[in-house]
Amino acid sequence: MNLIEVIKERKSIRSFIDKQVSIEDVLEILEAARWAPSASNLQPWEFWAVTGEKRQELVGKLLEALQKSGTTYSPSGGLSEKYAERLNKLISDILPFIEKAGIIDPNWIMKGSLSFYGAPVVIIVLFDKGSHSNKINVGIAIQNILLSAYDKGLGACSLNIPLRFESIIRETLDVPKNLKISNTIALGYIDEDNPLNNFKSSRAPIDEISKLIGFDER
Ligand SMILES: Cc1cc2nc3c(=O)[nH]c(=O)nc-3n(C[C@H](O)[C@H](O)[C@H](O)COP(=O)(O)O)c2cc1C
Numbered sequence: 001m002n003l004i005e006v007i008k009e010r011k012s013i014r015s016f017i018d019k020q021v022s023i024e025d026v027l028e029i030l031e032a033a034r035w036a037p038s039a040s041n042l043q044p045w046e047f048w049a050v051t052g053e054k055r056q057e058l059v060g061k062l063l064e065a066l067q068k069s070g071t072t073y074s075p076s077g078g079l080s081e082k083y084a085e086r087l088n089k090l091i092s093d094i095l096p097f098i099e100k101a102g103i104i105d106p107n108w109i110m111k112g113s114l115s116f117y118g119a120p121v122v123i124i125v126l127f128d129k130g131s132h133s134n135k136i137n138v139g140i141a142i143q144n145i146l147l148s149a150y151d152k153g154l155g156a157c158s159l160n161i162p163l164r165f166e167s168i169i170r171e172t173l174d175v176p177k178n179l180k181i182s183n184t185i186a187l188g189y190i191d192e193d194n195p196l197n198n199f200k201s202s203r204a205p206i207d208e209i210s211k212l213i214g215f216d217e218r
Helices: 003-009 023-034 052-069 081-100 108-114 134-151 161-173
Strands: 045-050 121-128 155-159 179-188
Touching: 003 134, 023 045, 023 121, 023 134, 045 052, 045 134, 052 108, 052 121, 052 161, 108 161, 121 134, 134 155, 134 179, 161 179
Parallel strands: none
Antiparallel strands: 045 121, 121 179, 155 179
16 A cells, blocks of 8 residues: 555544554554654654553543543534534534444543543653644654554554543653653554444545645746
């Protein structure tokens, strides 16, 4: 598969089978992150792969915090009309797949995200506050992780909902003060039987997101 195919075919996976990802595969995926470009080559990131009992402990604490806080999924706050419309499109497009998967819990997206959708491995993406251009640096590395997971036949989903309980992740994993958690990634083998994983999101047309300047001079 060539790169553009990998880029276009990768998608978020939200249901995983109970099969461990080998440490070799995890390291190869982190190797892709390692080779991401960063401003001034500062490489201000760390990638922590968490599995087994520690992952269980983290999920248990996150779900407990969710229950105690009573937080429900309310994503549209602060979005301008254009982005609220795109969010609504995502929700209406994915809904039939959620129904087909037999999911009836209205807070499923919160619970699913906080349990990393059952993935056996969770990658915590961190950056050092002493660096700069951090969000861009880690964003590029995250895409490398997602693409290389797909390239290996594994499923992944970038997750920011767990950051709503960032202090729990910090405490559980003993994250030092200089590191900020930027994102978490669920990683595992795809549950091919779950209709949810058949969902493929759309994209806005190219003319909506691009401007070609000076090309007609040629
Ligand atoms: C920074 C970031 C945070 C995300 N957080 C979540 C999340 O918390 N829960 C979730 O189910 N999906 C999450 N997603 C997945 C997006 O919903 C998904 O990437 C988007 O709908 C496009 O679909 P695709 O990844 O299948 O192409 C996140 C994606 C990104 C890039």
